[in-house]
Amino acid sequence: MVGLGYLDLRTWSAPETLQPEQIRDSSTDARGADWREQDLGEHDLRNANLCRCDLRGSNLSRCQLDGANLRLARFDRATRVPEGFDLCSSGAxxxxxxxxxxxxxxxxxxxxxxxxxxxxxxxxxxxxxxxxxxxxxxxxxxxxxxxxxxxxxxxxxxxxxxxxxxxxxxxxxxxxxxxxxxxxxxxxxxxxxxxxxxxxxxxxxxxxxxxxxxxxxxxxxxxxxxxxxxxx
Missing domain, CATH: 2.160.20.80 (E3 ubiquitin-protein ligase SopA)
Structure with a gap:
């Protein structure tokens, strides 16, 4: 049917296996991914699905995080986010x-x-x-x-x-x-x-x-x- 999308299992990979170097656009789905102690560089993570992502020790200070889903994402005192971004109120x-x-x-x-x-x-x-x-x-x-x-x-x-x-x-x-x-x-x-x-x-x-x-x-x-x- 027109308008319906289909999952191509030949190219699909589980969200939790996604690594930062594989990010292509802001539609990123990294639910449950382990990004501990990684430098995320300048990735565009606006509206990305980072639910349950492990961000402990990670540097996201140069990323764009507006609209990102951070519910249940893990962070610690070493996690860095952009200035002005309220990580404590994000659901993480x-x-x-x-x-x-x-x-x-x-x-x-x-x-x-x-x-x-x-x-x-x-x-x-x-x-x-x-x-x-x-x-x-x-x-x-x-x-x-x-x-x-x-x-x-x-x-x-x-x-x-x-x-x-x-x-x-x-x-x-x-x-x-x-x-x-x-x-x-x-x-x-x-x-x-x-x-x-x-x-x-x-x-x-x-x-x-x-x-x-x-x-x-x-x-x-x-x-x-x-x-x-x-x-x-």
């Missing part, structure tokens, strides 16, 4: 990112630096934040159900009224974190966590329905995981 994920109320369900955010980020009311259910840096971040009102926070750095993280049902916090550093007003810890696993000694009595005083709920992933109950911390 990294230090200082403005993500209040953002839909980040099931996102792969392993080892991402989120220090200084705004995540109040964010939807993080099922997200993998293993090894992430969340020191000092406010997660008040966030949906953290089934979220993986294994080995995450959560020092002085403010969990506020977040939901932690079935969350996997094994080995997380929770020194100075505030968990007293979380909505629920039903099935959450705190095995091997650091810094919860002062909060253990209050956490173990929560409802039986929360404490004795079985987590089939970690094969543990919240109560057992918390009681195991008494010997650390």
């Amino acid at each position: 994920v990294g230090p200082g990112a403005k993500l209040n109320g953002a839909f980040l369900n099931n996102s792969d955010l392993r080892e991402i630096d989120l220090r200084g980020a705004m995540l109040m009311g964010a939807y993080l259910s099922g997200a993998d934040l293993s090894g992430a840096l969340l020191d000092g971040v406010s997660l008040a009102g966030s949906d953290l159900r089934f979220t993986a926070l294994r080995g995450a750095m959560c020092r002085k993280t403010r969990f506020g009224t977040s939901q932690l049902d079935m969350a996997d916090l094994r080995g997380a550093d929770l020194q100075g974190a505030t968990l007293d007003s979380v909505d629920s810890i039903k099935g959450a696993d705190f095995s091997g966590c650091f810094g919860l000694n002062d909060q253990l009595p209050a956490l173990l005083n929560r409802a039986t329905a929360e404490l004795d709920h079985w987590n089939p992933l970690t094969r543990n109950t919240t109560r057992n995981s918390l009681e195991s911390l008494r010997d650390i």
Whole structure:
């Protein structure tokens, strides 16, 4: 039919395999591409699809980024963008990112630096934040159900009224974190966590329905995981 485009599999390549030297025009589709620590030169990336692209350590300071889709793109403190471009408000994920109320369900955010980020009311259910840096971040009102926070750095993280049902916090550093007003810890696993000694009595005083709920992933109950911390 006239006007319909067809995908030619003979010339098609997956967006995540695209490298900067292969960019031809501003219709670039680099979803999920790994561009870490690369100099992007003066490429025209206006309206490009850079969703989930890894830009940590990359230099995009001479690129044109107007209209680019940067949702869930990863950046860090070494990422460089053009003067005046607001990377923190672009939907990208990294230090200082403005993500209040953002839909980040099931996102792969392993080892991402989120220090200084705004995540109040964010939807993080099922997200993998293993090894992430969340020191000092406010997660008040966030949906953290089934979220993986294994080995995450959560020092002085403010969990506020977040939901932690079935969350996997094994080995997380929770020194100075505030968990007293979380909505629920039903099935959450705190095995091997650091810094919860002062909060253990209050956490173990929560409802039986929360404490004795079985987590089939970690094969543990919240109560057992918390009681195991008494010997650390």
